[in-house]
Amino acid sequence: MPPPTLLLPHDPLAERRVDPHYSAEAQLIRGLGGGTALVDHDALLAGRAAEAVRRVPADTGPAWYRGWMLPVAAYAAFERALADRGCRLLTSAAGYAAAHELPGWYGTFEGATPVSVWLPADAGPGELAAAAGRLGSHGPAVVKDYVKSRKQEWHEACYIPDLADPAAVRRVVARFVELQGEFLSGGVVLRRFHPFVAADRAGGRASEARVWWLDGEPALVGPHPDTPGERPDPDLTRVRPLVRALGCRFVTTDLALRADSGEWMVVEVGDGQVSDLPRGTDVSALLTALLAA
Ligand SMILES: Nc1ncnc2c1ncn2[C@@H]1O[C@H](COP(=O)(O)OP(=O)(O)O)[C@@H](O)[C@H]1O
Ligand SMILES: [Mg+2]
Structure with a gap:
């Protein structure tokens, strides 16, 4: 089988150039002998998948995407439009949904x-009160949507x-929904809050x-992109079999250390194609592994 091609978003202002956010990655991939092709992220979001992939050469074969997050439906249209050109995404739309959206990975x-x-x-x-009840009706919690x-x-x-304060639950959730607006992915998620070891001492x-x-297999263990200077060393014993059980080839897990019990917890799972890389970390081993996969 030929090595996978890396599909990257083009610069919104120049369709023959890679998006500046991904240019360092593109350079590394080309330096490793890998092939790249450009796709139009805005067209993917607008539901014009065939137009979005028009620069992908016919019969490209297997491919990974490395780019901005896509809603699950847009990714599915992306997969189909690529298939029409003889290009096969190595993560299927079902696999993407399983890793990208919390209800897809939570059970595992x-x-x-x-x-x-x-x-x-x-x-x-x-319904909100019932959801708070399913979390135990007391103690702190966090709100997000299926993705962010x-x-x-x-x-705010x-x-x-x-959770014992229903007015506060309603207020924070309503503000979250209002601020997410049209970008809200899926639905609202409530999660029990745990004290994690913080990145700084200022809370x-x-x-x-x-x-x-x-x-x-862990191809890269590094910091979260928000704290690129850190050098965490998480214990992966518990997470490894869970990642395998999820069955997706390329995923990320964000792990945090509980301040109370000292165990590493999975804060979130993500699709490896759309997770951001930390600046200043050597990612060539990861990219080499992707090209060999
Ligand atoms: N259940 C939780 N307990 C404690 N802190 C949490 C919890 N969930 C999220 N956080 C904190 O909020 C941040 C954002 O949550 P996360 O689920 O990673 O959403 P995002 O997709 O926006 O990064 C995390 O990086 C973590 O610091
Ligand atoms: Mg996060």
């Missing part, structure tokens, strides 16, 4: 990740100090390790 990681429940974005007060939180607006739209968010898995 249950016990190793904070207890979570999800509900429609337009859920009423009764609004961690930058921590107190992410952190619920106490910052958790210091996370991002582990990049290829075919069930």
